[in-house]
Amino acid sequence: MTAPARKETISSRVLADLRSAILRNELPPGAKINLDHLRERFDTSISPLREALARLTADGLVLFEDQRGFRVSPVSAAELDDILEMRAILEVAALCEAVRHGTMDWESNIIRALHRLGRTSPTNDADQWLTSHDAFHNALIAGTPRMMLRRTCAGLIDLSRRYRVLTGLVGDGGDGADVHEGIAMAAVRRDAEEAAQRLASHLAAERTLLTRSFARLSNDR
């Protein structure tokens, strides 16, 4: 066994719940986090709550300031651009590595993620679609042996999600034929060049759309 099946700490449970709440923008970007309210909501005491929040700062989802507590990381056009620039660099690099080193498990997980993504309706269940979409991107890069690269990309993909929720940009922007399928096929075919190319342009398209939508959103307020 690889997992000794340890009992989860309260801190870890709260961590997972909080992350999910933030990623779904239930705790909106920039919001002040009131420890007492959350303590009550999670029916626990301050210590595990603070610990969970401290751990969330690792992902960039929460900010901490001495004597002023925690708040949900705000969103900004600058951060959005940073995120997508870094994804463009790292995710493409990771995919190339994955194509070189991926096992059959990697391949099949891509196929599975692609299928699930295809079977999810962006309009019907937005939340589920986002989850499937992010899972697909993670599946693509899962083949690289570089754990650090995987984790960093995963973090960036998480950060992207809030912007999609915020702008309501769920579903590929009517890109026409399924872009994801093209990436997946090239990857499984072990065509690194082609896969990288397609992923890069998919990310570029996402970047244009998200940036534009977010700018519009900011202006409207």
Added chain:
Amino acid sequence: MTAPARKETISSRVLADLRSAILRNELPPGAKINLDHLRERFDTSISPLREALARLTADGLVLFEDQRGFRVSPVSAAELDDILEMRAILEVAALCEAVRHGTMDWESNIIRALHRLGRTSPTNDADQWLTSHDAFHNALIAGTPRMMLRRTCAGLIDLSRRYRVLTGLVGDGGDGADVHEGIAMAAVRRDAEEAAQRLASHLAAERTLLTRSFARLSNDR
């Protein structure tokens, strides 16, 4: 004023001390962290200590496992390779951005960091040399407006440090003429191509040296 001069929390003080202790390998890689001992050492209670450790997981310097507490992240050839690969990608990209966007402050901080590095003896005060060296690398990329890129690179530079301490690889590996000066001059001259080229080959050299030294170290034990 930009800084309201808030009083530092105990948690933050402990965080800084712990980070420094880990980066100097005073708390060696892989070491189990005993909460009671550290609590006594820092003359505080468990809560701020746990919080500081939780925050340190953000940098990858500390690992946490449910019901088993914290330990210093272990070192490995694989992680070393990951770190240096990501530095090669991100730091070069960041430098290019910095050359494009850097202000005069950025330039002068590079010159200053270079000077300090030159005036520090690797053999005489190894710790100080490492600090100056890392500061120089951070100064190079400080010009990019992308905060996320800066932070990520800074984290990677921190992670590298432990390997240098561990292998005793302090000082440029007798690279001959001062490599750092070459990078700095190209950067200040706003020659992105040349600066990137020089930084890339500096990092490549560091990679070869560190990888070899670390492998030797691992074999000897």
Added chain:
DNA sequence: CAATCCAGAATCATCGATTATGCGCGAAAG
């Protein structure tokens, strides 16, 4: 009218004690 100051309230940070869990070791079983 604007800026400053000062309670009092709200909130954060820390502590010491308590509970829960995992680990090591020796005894018992096979």
Added chain:
DNA sequence: CTTTCGCGCATAATCGATGATTCTGGATTG
């Protein structure tokens, strides 16, 4: 002789209470 079990100890995790700091809003002053 090896494996398994269970007890007791070391340690981690959590709690509720207390001490500090910041924030708020209204009175005061220039």
